[in-house]
Amino acid sequence: MHRKERSENLKNNIKYLIKSRGETQLSLCNSSGLTRTTIYNILEGKVVNVQHSTVRKISDFFGVSYEEIETIDFEEKEIIESSVSPQGNMNPAAVPVIKESLLVQNLDKRIGELATLYPLTYYFGTSFNLIGVLLEREISGMNEPGDLLIVQKGSSSNDREKLLYDKVTKQLSISREGGVDADRFCVVGDIIEERFNGLQR
Template identity: 75%
Template sequence: MHKKERTEKLKSNIKYLIKSRGETQLSLCSSSGLTRTTIYNILEGRVVNVQQSTIRKISDFFGVSYKEIETVDFEAKEIVESSISLQGNTNPAAVPIIRESMLLQCLDKRIGELAATYPLTYYFGMACNLVGVLLEAEINGFNEVGDLLIVKKGMPASDKEKLVYGYGTGKLFITRDPVLDLNVFRVVGEVIEERFNGH
């Protein structure tokens, strides 16, 4: 496949993945560390030779194969797979499971890197940039030790349930509070699923 074809495939896949996963160019940039100019130039077809490190950051963000994002038509592939999937219209996303005590040091690592070094669970649904947080302390009286929270990393919409780490207390909590002092708290991300005692 020629470079131009690969870049076209990459461009159409990014557009499809942003739309189908409910993301935006901004969320892609802020979570992957790429600049808006880089993404804009790829989507506008201004770059023929996209750097491998850029492609890896994009594929990690969406939780898709680094090799496939330039060569496979994801929209066509997912339509075929959804029509034969027993789980409805989504394919499972691999989610690295991180113990609460290891969470802070893992937050700035890419999902692809975490998935290679931590045990995995699977999430059936339209989401990417997911981590599983295995609780080692009770939260808010709702979640117990051993519960697994599936969290979409990054800053969610203001009304969503967020998993937050308090620097002062060294503890995690869940809140819908739209205004948090980021000097005092670290937002892990939006809680999208709770599994009680690992179930």
């Protein structure tokens, strides 16, 4: 198989596996030891010859075959497999997309109401009570303006990154810590998925 095809497969599979496994680019980087730049460059198609060690770290993280991640289409494979599984045909959840600057004033509104007020994106998975937060400012070292964070509103579990609103600085931040100073921070919810600017389908 041609190198370009392999890198295209790798790129598409990473996007699909991140989405379908409920991971984020950040969790992939943290667990595999790869830098965000490396992942970003692969996803942007800026590298054709991805190093074997990099491919292996990515395939190990997702628990898939090193050979398959560059040669087969996982989305196609899993769609075929899921069409015969009981969980197949899951309906996507409609997710209202709210700009960062409008987030706080809308936190108390129900998802159904928000869905009538704001544009929608869709999330394929088992989560509920989801909102999309469209970033207008950088979250230092993490995300850039234009990135979209899919957040399970109000949820705060220990194993996921949380989106926090700092009442003092009026800025968003991301934390993995369990205990949060409730006087200063408002927990928006758990981050279920990150969609990077320019990578939204």
